[in-house]
Amino acid sequence: MKGVLKAVKKGRGGVDIAHNKNTAEMPVVRITPPPFVEIPMRQSIGAECEPTVKAGDRVKIGQLIGDSAAYVSAPVYASVSGTVTGIKDIELSTGVVSKTVIIESDGLMEEDSFQPPKVSDTKSFIAAIRASGLVGLGGAGFPAHVKLNLPQEAEIDTLIINAAECEPYITVDYRECLENSENIMRGVSAVKKYLNIDRVVIAVENNKPKAIEILSEIADKSGENVRVMQLKSRYPQGAEKMIILSATGRKIPPGKLPSDVGCVVMNVASIAFVGRHLATGKPLVSRSMTVDGSAVKNPMNVRVPVGTMMDYIIDFCGGFTCEPEKIVCGGPMMGTALIGINFPVLKGNNALLAFCEGDCAVKKETDCIRCGRCAASCPLSLVPTNVEKFLKAKDVKKLKHAGAAVCMECGSCAYSCPAGKPLVQYMRLAKAMIREGEAK
Ligand code: SF4
Ligand code: SF4
Numbered sequence: 001m002k003g004v005l006k007a008v009k010k011g012r013g014g015v016d017i018a019h020n021k022n023t024a025e026m027p028v029v030r031i032t033p034p035p036f037v038e039i040p041m042r043q044s045i046g047a048e049c050e051p052t053v054k055a056g057d058r059v060k061i062g063q064l065i066g067d068s069a070a071y072v073s074a075p076v077y078a079s080v081s082g083t084v085t086g087i088k089d090i091e092l093s094t095g096v097v098s099k100t101v102i103i104e105s106d107g108l109m110e111e112d113s114f115q116p117p118k119v120s121d122t123k124s125f126i127a128a129i130r131a132s133g134l135v136g137l138g139g140a141g142f143p144a145h146v147k148l149n150l151p152q153e154a155e156i157d158t159l160i161i162n163a164a165e166c167e168p169y170i171t172v173d174y175r176e177c178l179e180n181s182e183n184i185m186r187g188v189s190a191v192k193k194y195l196n197i198d199r200v201v202i203a204v205e206n207n208k209p210k211a212i213e214i215l216s217e218i219a220d221k222s223g224e225n226v227r228v229m230q231l232k233s234r235y236p237q238g239a240e241k242m243i244i245l246s247a248t249g250r251k252i253p254p255g256k257l258p259s260d261v262g263c264v265v266m267n268v269a270s271i272a273f274v275g276r277h278l279a280t281g282k283p284l285v286s287r288s289m290t291v292d293g294s295a296v297k298n299p300m301n302v303r304v305p306v307g308t309m310m311d312y313i314i315d316f317c318g319g320f321t322c323e324p325e326k327i328v329c330g331g332p333m334m335g336t337a338l339i340g341i342n343f344p345v346l347k348g349n350n351a352l353l354a355f356c357e358g359d360c361a362v363k364k365e366t367d368c369i370r371c372g373r374c375a376a377s378c379p380l381s382l383v384p385t386n387v388e389k390f391l392k393a394k395d396v397k398k399l400k401h402a403g404a405a406v407c408m409e410c411g412s413c414a415y416s417c418p419a420g421k422p423l424v425q426y427m428r429l430a431k432a433m434i435r436e437g438e439a440k
Contacts (some may be wrong), residue, residue, distance in 0.1 A: 006245040009245055010232065011245045013376065014379050018168060019207060035312075037080050038309065043098075050068060050099075051065060053101060059081060063323070074144075079305030081105065094336065116279060117131065117277070124160065125194035137270045139349075158262060165238060169353075174353035181215060188200050202226075206232060247263075261317040294361070295325075309422045311342055314354070330348055351397075399430045404430035
């Protein structure tokens with residue numbers, strides 16, 4: 001055994017938070033097929049797709065139902081077999097409105113026929129990734145073919161597989177490591193080969209010893225330059241900038257990308273999907289999600305067709321134990337609070353959490369006591385109190401100078417603030433003010 005690597009460099013800031021990985025030892029369960037799905041055409045940070053089907057069409061799983069000519073976009077596929085009953089505009093959990101294809105399931109879950117894609121070089125590999133419909137499964141929603149289509153001048157020497165999963169509650173990446181390590185390694189080998197990357201680091205937090213063991217074994221067997229790296233379990237270890245620093249010691253300068261420091265970072269579920277797709281040709285039609293929180297009767301990890309309604313998923317998990325005070329799509333630190341559960345699951349949704357009153361109390365805001373904890377916990381060395389001051393003074397120049405635009409909205413500052421200041425919201429407002437100022 002080659003042994004597990006230790007982090008190259010320790011990042012600054014961050015917070016120690018309760019992990020609450022209650023579902024870690026629960027294998028992913030395939031949900032019973034939903035009676036219908038609502039599949040939005042806007043599932044990436046790129047352009048909205050145009051439906052390629054119309055009401056009355058019969059579809060099978062994996063059949064194309066939406067695509068776009070725009071480069072930054074990813075095609076969308078049917079996730080159940082059945083009949084298209086309509087196309088309508090709906091509001092998504094992200095707050096945006098999207099054209100959405102409604103498919104009534106025939107209950108058969110019949111698949112289209114798939115062939116493994118023919119991949120022989122970088123171009124055909126990128127084309128296969130685009131055709132698969134993959135967007136970042138860690139929640140970013142960035143089309144994977146765009147991320148992997150590196151500029152010619154980029155000198156990439158390290159592929160980092162992000163298996164840190166530092167957000168509390170979420171355990172689907174961990175389950176991916178345990179249940180799909182072969183696909184992870186197949187995906188790793190393909191990206192390494194077709195992007196001509198010399199070495200691979202699979203970065204895992206040290207609170208996941210089983211994942212470290214399994215991945216180390218399979219990395220050793222691969223005979224390739226692939227090593228597992230054990231990272232200190234500290235939020236937000238899985239943030240792109242943090243994981244690059246921990247794995248390579250390199251800092252991404254403001255406004256630059258991972259490729260500018262020789263790295264490509266992929267989420268572990270995304271790389272497992274790449275491995276599976278290359279072996280089968282099946283596009284992205286379902287995803288794994290952690291369903292947890294004190295308001296959920298039977299927390300579990302589920303595999304759901306894209307477009308399944310969240311209320312159907314909650315019913316599958318036994319319903320609510322109370323009237324939830326807070327519902328979150330994603331993790332409690334960086335997820336989006338929802339006003340309800342009448343939303344379809346998107347490709348990038350990795351968790352649905354719901355909490356009873358008392359388990360998600362929001363601190364009452366009081367005056368700043370100038371303790372400095374917010375600045376001390378910021379991994380990017382920002383000073384949130386300065387940003388608040390410049391925001392209130394509407395001073396765009398000083399906001400830019402304070403680095404508000406690079407904030408990754410990790411929430412470490414707000415989490416550590418004893419005065420309950422909504423510091424992340426200030427950061428978001430500051431970024432919007434900077435954008436507006438630049439647009440003038
Ligand atoms: S200022 Fe931004 S990057 Fe820094 S801790 Fe707060 S949310 Fe995270
Ligand atoms: S952590 Fe809160 S109370 Fe302390 S300096 Fe920052 S804003 Fe003020």
